Amino acid sequence: PKPDGRRDTDADFGKKTYRGCxxxxxxxxxxxxxxxxxxxxVVDAQYELPVAFTVTKAS
Incomplete structure (x- = not known):
């Protein structure tokens, strides 16, 4: 990828759309x-403790 001046090149833009009536x-x-x-x-429902996690790009 072409450098664009960002320090963190793995981060990205993300968008979430909520719709309703x-x-x-x-x-x-x-x-x-x-x-x-x-x-x-992933959280244990009874004890409210984290069981597993994953960090991904925002896109």
Whole structure:
């Protein structure tokens, strides 16, 4: 990849879109974007302790 001035070349832009419908029938949409990584976490439901995790690019 061509260098673009970032120090952390593994991090990337990510985006999550939430959509729904209000009680009056109008639609809504919320977009959250970030730069960095995603943390995938598996948690024990009874004790609320982390069991496993993985860190991936945000894209």
């Amino acid at each position: 209000r009680k009056d029938g109008t639609l809504w949409e919320k977009i959250i974007s970030w730069f960095g990584y995603k943390l995938h976490l």
